Amino acid sequence: MRDIYMTIGDVSKIYGISKQTILYYEKLGLFPPAKIEDNGYRYYTLEECYRLEIILTLKKLNLSLKDIQDYVEHRGPQMLKTLLEDARYGFDRDINDLYTNKMHLERTLFNLERYLKIPQNRLFFGMKEESFYVLTPYDAKEKGKKKLFTLIQHQAQLLHEVPFKEVKIGMAIDGEAYEKGDITNYSHYCTDVGFDYEGEREIITRPRGMYLELFYTGLYEEQASWIYEKVSSYLSYEGLQIAGSVYIEPVRNYWTETDRSSYLSKITIPVEE
Template sequence: MPKLKNDLMSISAFSKLSRVPRKTLIFYDQIGLFKPAFVAANGYRYYTRSQFDTIGVIYIFKELGMSLEDIREYLERRSPVSTLALLRKQEEVVQLQIAKLTLARQMITQRADNIEHSLNVDTSRRVVIHQERKPLLRSYRVHESRRELNEELWDDFQERLQKENAPAGYPAGAIIGKEDLLRRDGDMISYMFSFLTTQHHEQEYMPEGYYLVSYTRADYEDTERIYPQIFEYMEKHHYVVKGDAYEEFLQDEVVMKHPEDYLVRVMVHIEEPAKS
């Protein structure tokens, strides 16, 4: 920053322009973190415009979680090499925070969209839609009744979500395999899944195609009761199973007080329906 005439400014003026509270500036002076350029005989503190650069760095590092002591030590020993190393390290911190915030926003948007969609759902109707391919994170393969899922699967999937920097409570669903659907069995779980783009695991997808969509009110362990109705509907309309079924709760414990009132959406991947 260029040197200007009458460069000194009062603590009040510096506080206003830097948006750092006056009390904070006094505290920083007292602990030796950031001192004024000049202190008058009457004790008034004065700062220079060039000090905006330093207070800006202090603000950024503090926002990124550095302690005031670590910032003070850095400022006392700063050099091009140490500054470069610290900036690269903080760059990684920022990237991680961006990744976490991106997924937090995605979770919020996904939940909001699900709730908004659920407000107009008629659980007595079934529809066929064309679904674009959607990226997802998938658990390891299992073949277990939804009532007997082991804790190891749940814990492992939560660890996978954490590795992807997904926030706690990220929406998760269940996949019913094609082979079980062909046997008219809606109870056996093949995978847990969440809709997200992965960075640390193999990227899986919900395939593009046609899906028979059904809804029902049920607790987490009771969704299999909708499958007999789905199989009957598919037989009546001559729909053919092409792939897996994806279960996703649009209204869960975040929205509803009573588990029996949760709303689940089941999407069965089917062959393209014959045109009538």
């Protein structure tokens, strides 16, 4: 049987792979034929079939063709053990990534359903757990393309670093400035990245404490005055003061809305007596 030759068409039909794939493997040096005739016809024996069996099986482990070729050419039990251990590590990593993505997906669904029902233009007062933010300094002097680049770069880096998640850019305002009425004097671009962020950016923790929160529709600059009046009145009546940075964040933005006037956002203000 080892002296019986098969054509590339035979191999293609038996193993259910295209002739182009077989030729590609040959070009890489991964699957050379037993012989090539002067007319270019390629022939394969049982030995080549054994080699192809190894290749096709190891591909199911998401191994690179380079690693598969290295194994096929130098194979042995210890090398197979190492290769399979590496594949197991890759699967463990993939499983962890899938779990993380699913967790974020569930959280996104929960928040989407919640924010579809949330009352708007009302102040909520209560305890909030700590949150974790990445900040980029906001420079009011930046204009045009430079300002756009700062905004987009804040976003783009996070898209590479975080699992599935709507990376939403908000604005932060220094609490003292906001309390004095500087209601659009932004200090930073901000994004809530969650507790499991493992990127390279510095994390700022918004501490656990008492907060005022209000949801509103439309652009912040158009709503800022009446929101400030509502917040100031509440603080004065309750004898409270602002205790840290104010965060203005989109809840529903271009992910779900085509008109910016339909955006749903929230303003979150830490307070203390």
